[in-house]
Amino acid sequence: MKSFILLLLLCIVATPSFAQNIIQGRVVENDTQQGLSIIDVYFPLLEKGSITDDDGYFSIENIPNGTYKIVFSSIGYESQTQNISIPYTGELKISLKTSVTEMEEVIISTPFHKLQRDNVMMVERAKVSDLKASGAVTLADGITDIPGVESITTGTSIGKPVIRGLSSNRVLVYTQGVRLENQQFGDEHGLGISDAGIESVEVIKGPASLLYGSDALGGVLYLNPERFAAQDESHGDFGTTYFGNTQGFSSNAGYKTSGNGFKFLIRGSASEHSDYDTKDYRVTNSRFKEKDLKAGFGYQSTNFKTEVRYNLNDSKLGIPEEIGEQSTDKTPLLPYQQVTNHIFSSKTNIFFENSSLDVTLGYLYNDRKEFEEEHDHDHGDEDDHDDHDHDVADEDHDDDHDDHDEHEELHPALQMKLKTFNYDVKYHMPTFGKFETIVGVQGMNQVNTNYGEEILIPNATTNDIGVLAMSHIHFDKMDIQIGARFDNRNISTEDDLNRTYNSFNGAAGLKTNITKNTSLRLNLASGFRAPNLAELTSYGSHEGTNRFEIGNPDLNNEQNYQSDLALEYKNRHIEVYANGFYNKVNNYIYLSPNGELINDDPVYLYLQDDAALYGGEIGIHIHPHPIHWLHIESSFESVTGKQDNGDYLPLIPANNFKNTVRVEFEKNWIQKGYAFVKLSSTLAQNNVSANETTSDSYNLLSAGIGGDFQLFKNTLNVSITGSNLTDKQYINHLSRLKTDGIYNIGRNLSVGLTYKI
Template sequence: MRLLLNTLLLLAMTNVFAQNSLTGLVLDNSTNEKLAFTNIYLSDLEKGTVTDENGNFNLENLPSGNYKLVISILGYETKSININIPNLQYIEIRLEASAIEMEDIIISTPFHKLQSENVMKVERAAVEDLNASGAVNLTEGISNIAGVESVTTGLSIGKPVIRGLSSNRVLVYTQGVRLENQQFGSEHGLGVSSSGIESVEVIKGPASLLYGSDALGGVLYLNPEKFAPQGSSSGDISGNYYSNTQGFNTGAGYKASENNFKFLFRGSLTEHSDYDTKDYRVTNTRFTEQDFKAGIGYQANTFKTEFRYNMNNSKLGIPEEIGVQSTLKTPLLPYQNITNHVFSSKSTVFFNNSKLDINLGYIYNDRKEFEDEHHHHDEDEEAHEEHEEEEHEDEDHHDEDHDEDHETLVPSLQMKLKTANYDVKYTLPEFGKFETIVGIQGMNQENTNYGEEQLIPDATTNDFGVMATSHIHFEAIDIQLGARYDNRNISVVSGLNRDFNSFNGALGFKTDIFKNLTARVNFASGFRAPNLAELTSDGIHHGSNRYEVGNADLNNEQNFQTDIALEFKNEHVEFFVNGFYNKVNDYIYLSPNGNTIDDTPVFDYIQNDAKLYGGEVGVHIHPHPIHWLHIESSFETVTGKQANDDYLPLIPANSLSNVLRVEFERPWLKKAYTFVKLASTFNQNNVSTFETSADGYNLLSAGLGGSFNLFKNEATLSISGTNLTNKTYINHLSRLKPDGIFNMGRNINIGLKYQL
């Protein structure tokens, strides 16, 4: 690895080509109107500008090579052009008017194309839009994306579910590196704040070709906010208030770019009390979160690099039963205290017609869990009992004293997970119609216990993978194919040592059947090695009230999925239908063996083949010429079964979403909108042996927002309401469902962002 880094630095210093520039003009193709303030972006270089009032632009200090130029402005189709520098020095670009929203480059796929050019279907959503819809946090926000749900424990803890698969079957990427934060636990959340996240991309289906083990079910890819354009700076402050939890989120950020250097930083603070339902507050769903993100970048000639850091500290209450009714925000016992540090670097060396990308990451996760009985050993037990009696006399004093009591606690459970990973890819020079990428990926991970209890043992995990993938562009069809080999070694201090190996591949086709009708067909395999909990568990899992016994002989989960997607677009309507069939061999799950230990039922980890199938269908109507009107409707369904026809657990219910959205502008109000949404979730009767069925429900939401000038700077105001009828309901994927505890009631969110 040291040799690789030295080579990178040497290339950065010696591959200094002549500086080049690109100038151009952007026009409306029908009217020849010069388009001012159009976004011009070189995605490979992460460098951009905007056109001036006459539609002209200029990009300087460009290295020689082949690049993708992306041109976008609201009200026009986004355009992607392959260019060669320095062969091209001036370009005239004509855009077609369109009511379709602007497209963005998809980062989670290797060739970084617009979604309209992609062979693989990827869902993308801007975090700003998710927040404007009333989402309290990132977990709730991603549940608005078609085919994505969340397994939740209250409001603060949620795990993404992609087409019925969750936990270690869904890989999360942040800052360009895989996020490792002991996500094997069903009561472990993402540990990532939406602050400083620009957009979310979702690969629905096996992505082991690109990401290795744990991407069997799909990938949730979090794109950090971009640096400021060269020669510019900006800052902002923001605040959000949530009526249901009497909670708030505040944040501030600043970024600047000058010459070859650029930097940014952003901080946020979040606090929520127990969420409210029509009948009660759900005790200990309160939480607090502090988040800080920073980045620095450097670019010169044929080399660019950036380093990013994220620190996230969360104190999350673990709800157990309905008890004290309070609007205080400090978690009660039991609670989690989680600190996550993510260090990442992303570097690229550009050659004449090829490039080398090197992504490095280090994640330090410190997870502590506190329970009632684990007080500091020198604490006087009699004084503690007397203190508890006082707590029951006054609920407010209960919460205030709890803050002080936290200082005397020692964690019942403390695990530190240290993960170093690398991802090195080389993009070969284009050969005819072939774009090809080869690469290696790897990970070293150490889990160490420090608490009084042990959930999983001390262990070391090492991954290594090698892959190759090609995109072939013909006039009538695009083809993408690839292959990969992976090895994972898990070494446990108790003596267990297992190796897991897998070959995987993918093949996809994209073609325009008619002028406005695009078809995509993808075949892909994926795998997941058993995690430490599945291999080594031997003890009571208090969160689920069962004694879990691991199985050291578990095999890889291996799957094969077929995807078919059809998409129709014209000036009036967009329509899509996606279908999938996913066969999973050796699916790992828990099953009771009929015994009990300490009056707790014993569950074994066993394997059986499984299958999942379903899809999404939707329509978006934006009639011409009233393009300010948007009517959107989408339906999603998934069914999961074992080979014996028993249903799989934690499969989301079928759902239907209908949205009416109006967009408009006034001289004093920009980017204004208002919407009404009705989300219908149907009965879930296809449940596993150990689940209960769930009733359907309808949730009504609405909101409005826009930007205006305030003290000569731009301010953005948003007001939204969710569950406006204050419906009492229980989502099938709520871990509080067995106790009959409702999900959150009516919530009004008011948000304000001010540009400095």
């Protein structure tokens, strides 16, 4: 490992020098050929750009030799891309067509950095600002607006992403370009990420093991951090959102500045929420507090670019158990979690003659503490309560537990520290004819250590390494993407468990235009997931699950094969899409009761069986002529999951319809104005596993209005949103409070203000 890191440092230091190239050009409107102002001109790979002046002219300096994709985009115009060979002689001229659809962005989660319409894989993308404008309380809540994505929730504070029916260690989360590791195997272990300082969310639906290795079997949730300011610019903003239902707030402030070479940004945020309200009661101890700090530093020269980012997130999360105290206090009661995440990441790009090297390193420190009521335990048989039995609290802390207002004096019943080092090295080879090719190596070293009296998983070390190669092939009427990867994972514990898992995976896809306005994408991919520590080593009654879980050290890899077909039709006034998938998962790991009891808790064993998931999403977006300010959107999503023995899989989202009417407007007193009404209809979920109950259907109505106003020569963004306007009493099938008959959040009115300076 030391030699590997030394080699990386030598690559970074021994950077060759190139001439400082300049590219100049003009962007004009397609029909009138008049210059267009305030058009974004951006090199995604270089993360370098500019905007056009009043006459449509732009100039970008210090471009290294090579061939790069340049993107031209602005709201109201169809985004354009072009490959530019540097040095470039002459002046570049680009014509943009008007468009009433949203501005297309470059997809970052796939390695070739293309616009969505040019991407072989179908990747969903959403701006965090749009998710917040829809009334989302947290990031985990907001992502449920993305087709094919849901969330397993414990109240409003804890949410785990679900992609097409798969969740936990089957869905990988990336932030700051590195994989997020925060003990995501646990039912009540949420994201641990604030939406402040997150610019957009990308979702890969389906196996992405080719790009990301183990745990990407079900898909990837990719969080794009806030961009640095453009060269020679400085920006600041501060804002707050008030949520009427929880009488809570979420506030943040940030500043960023960039010079000729150096860049800097910083953003801090804080949130506090009371217990959420339903029509009949407040849900006791669903309250939570969160503090978050994000900072970044970057440097860029002609052929070298690097950035270092840091994120500190500290959350105190109440765990609801039953309806009790009715209060608007914001300090969690027992039991509660206190989770601290430190995320350090560095990303370096070195540009050679017609090729480049990307090196991303990450270090994550996750400190998870859980505090609970002091209670007596029936120790029973010594053999049944060895060091793995995490049902035992420290009786020496009775005095601390007598006063629940003094949480800081309590000792955690459970404390786990997870330290993870990630590395990701990719070499973009010189373009050869129609081929773009990337080769790379990725890996991880992870150490889990217990400090509390309860033991969920043992002290353990995990080591990963994977090698990959993939190519994008450009033809006149078709784009093809192929790749292969080999992975090795070793898991060893202090209890002498030592397991090694290997997997070879591949992917192939094509994108073609069937007609001028109709495109087709077909992707075939395999993925894998090595068993996690809980599945291998559990032995004890897990708090909150009311079951005694016994791990299985003989579990094998989960291995899946998915086919995905996407059709899209688009013209100036209508867009229609249909995505279908079939996902076969061999050796699917699941919990099953064996009919025995230990300490009055039913015993559950980890078993394996083949399973399959299938379904998809369809939708339509109408923006009729000549009233382009009107948008009518409808979508439907469905997923079914079954084991080969005929049993349904657990935690499968119910089928859902979404219908939205949105208007956009601009006046002298408001810019980027909008208003919307949305009806979300969730159908009954009757296809449930043996350990679940069915869920009823329900409809949720929401609406909002907002826009930008000029205040003291700066911009004030205002958004007013109401969700569940009819105060419907309902229980989502993926709510962990469902077994206690506790409703999801009732009517919520939120007001958001952001002032840009």
